[in-house]
Amino acid sequence: MAKKDIDWSNLGFSYIKTDKRYVSNFKDGAWDEGTMSTDDQITMSECACVLQYAQTIFEGLKAYTTEDGRVVCFRPDLNAERMEQSAKRLEMPVFPKERFVDAIVKTVQENIDYVPPYGSGATLYIRPFMFGSNAVIGVKPADEYQFRIFTTPVGPYFKGGAKPITIRVSDFDRAAPHGTGHIKAGLNYAMSLHAIVDAHDKGFDENMYLDPGSRTKVEETGGANFLFVTKDNKIITPKSDSILPSITRRSLMVVAKEYLGLEVEEREVLLEEIKDFAECGLCGTAAVISPVGKIVDHGKEICLPSGMDEMGPTTKKLYDTLTGIQMGRIDAPEGWIKVIQ
Ligand SMILES: *Cc1c(COP(=O)(O)O)cnc(C)c1O
Numbered sequence: 001m002a003k004k005d006i007d008w009s010n011l012g013f014s015y016i017k018t019d020k021r022y023v024s025n026f027k028d029g030a031w032d033e034g035t036m037s038t039d040d041q042i043t044m045s046e047c048a049c050v051l052q053y054a055q056t057i058f059e060g061l062k063a064y065t066t067e068d069g070r071v072v073c074f075r076p077d078l079n080a081e082r083m084e085q086s087a088k089r090l091e092m093p094v095f096p097k098e099r100f101v102d103a104i105v106k107t108v109q110e111n112i113d114y115v116p117p118y119g120s121g122a123t124l125y126i127r128p129f130m131f132g133s134n135a136v137i138g139v140k141p142a143d144e145y146q147f148r149i150f151t152t153p154v155g156p157y158f159k160g161g162a163k164p165i166t167i168r169v170s171d172f173d174r175a176a177p178h179g180t181g182h183i184k185a186g187l188n189y190a191m192s193l194h195a196i197v198d199a200h201d202k203g204f205d206e207n208m209y210l211d212p213g214s215r216t217k218v219e220e221t222g223g224a225n226f227l228f229v230t231k232d233n234k235i236i237t238p239k240s241d242s243i244l245p246s247i248t249r250r251s252l253m254v255v256a257k258e259y260l261g262l263e264v265e266e267r268e269v270l271l272e273e274i275k276d277f278a279e280c281g282l283c284g285t286a287a288v289i290s291p292v293g294k295i296v297d298h299g300k301e302i303c304l305p306s307g308m309d310e311m312g313p314t315t316k317k318l319y320d321t322l323t324g325i326q327m328g329r330i331d332a333p334e335g336w337i338k339v340i341q
Pocket of ligand 1: 184220221222223224244245246247248249284285286
């Protein structure tokens with residue numbers, strides 16, 4: 001056993017095949033015992049429910065090496081719970097929580113040589129997913145499913161410092177009221193692809209989606225939740241039934257309250273009031289927090305006082321505290337760190 005010969009600090013974010021992946025199949029109403037496989041290819045019917053009707057859900061989390069050399073991941077029980085919610089909404093079988101966490105641990109253990117060393121900034125990204133695999137032509141849920149977990153090493157999110165990004169208010173909607181915005185389903189991403197390509201073409205890093213009903217309230221971006229800091233240093237995050245409940249954002253709210261003694265609030269946020277905020281960040285597993293410097297609303301620029309050069313001071317404190325907890329430099333709340341090795 002030896003670490004793979006990879007230039008960890010210069011890794012990007014693209015798929016690199018690792019040695020093993022976890023595979024479990026659901027058939028005749030039950031999950032099989034599951035195995036580790038070396039085969040990264042999937043063969044199924046051309047009429048599989050996932051291919052015809054997009055019956056697929058996923059999760060994303062990371063394994064990394066802490067300061068004292070342990071390999072850990074962050075709150076995998078919450079990924080299991082969220083995947084359960086996603087499965088129920090798309091009429092898919094639930095992969096039990098304890099088995100989910102065990103399978104994560106086993107998959108990382110089997111790919112331990114791909115876990116980047118402490119200090120490299122790189123991590124081993126973990127992708128659990130599930131899809132309807134048997135042939136379905138009339139519209140109905142599949143009755144056979146596959147649950148898989150693969151891993152792939154990814155580089156540091158911020159190379160050469162966390163530079164604030166510019167986002168635009170999107171004319172496209174992400175998720176309908178009472179729709180599927182709150183679950184991690186591939187379908188939410190399929191319909192965001194045109195919006196993100198269009199945003200990039202026009203020089204923006206991301207889309208800010210509004211509530212489709214009134215188009216006055218802030219929801220989230222394609223893959224990250226918003227966190228705002230008010231001028232009197234309160235932390236605010238938008239509340240809506242169609243926002244995906246980010247584990248990073250929920251953890252940051254705890255950090256803000258319990259570690260930094262800040263007031264936190266989850267409430268509706270109007271596009272109107274953004275101009276009065278001091279800082280803005282995007283929260284998700286990939287970046288933890290990505291600072292936003294500018295929001296463009298149809299030609300009207302909203303410039304956050306934190307500017308375009310660096311993270312705002314409160315965003316930075318939140319980022320440093322949560323990454324400190326994850327890397328084992330700061331004591332974690334009970335149950336947040338799952339030790340793998
Ligand atoms: C995955 C995801 C997030 C971030 O969630 P984390 O659990 O923090 O990684 C935010 N928004 C959407 C739409 C997502 O799919």
